[in-house]
Amino acid sequence: GVSCTLRHSFGRDDPRFAIPAGLLASTAFTKYPDVTVALYVMWKALQICYNLGIKEGVLPHVSNFTIFLYAFCTAIEFHAGILEPKTVRPSYIKFLQGMSGDRFNRFNLEPFSIYGQNASEQMREVSRKLNIINQAPLPKCSLASWK
Incomplete structure (x- = not known):
């Protein structure tokens, strides 16, 4: 939600928007911890980073x-x-x-x-x-x- 709000407020997408979104999410996890959600988000983030790395040519495609x-x-x-x-x-x-x-x-x-x-x-x-x-x-x- 924070990332979307910043994107719409500034009218552009910026990787730095992930910093306040991540800080707010980590603060929320201290009050409402959910390991299942945290693991899902972590694995999805790794998958997205891997796919972006392939797209940018930084990482090799492994079948x-x-x-x-x-x-x-x-x-x-x-x-x-x-x-x-x-x-x-x-x-x-x-x-x-x-x-x-x-x-x-x-x-x-x-x-x-x-x-x-x-x-x-x-x-x-x-x-x-x-x-x-x-x-x-x-x-x-x-x-x-x-x-």
Whole structure:
């Protein structure tokens, strides 16, 4: 709203209008924090900057970059969900559960106990709170064999 008001008041668009708009938005986030909105705005800003960089010839066009970005973000979610499941939002845990074929809560997290987060206990607690029931059978053989 601030950016639009400045644009209409001065009759032109200027990148410097983002400064007061950003300052006002950051002040508003201190009173009304919403992580989902903040993350959405951040990723959209990165996407817009990337598209502008391509348009201006500053950044190279990478085919399937959106797919790579999606995979990278999903990998970060899996990492956070495995090491500290209690810190991940319930909707993301359910997303990871679906991505893993309803097996996310069945990963062996005991090896991660050396890091001190007690991931196994956290996963049991999160599964209980979200009422996740183990319905999908585990595969007959694993993808990697440690023997």
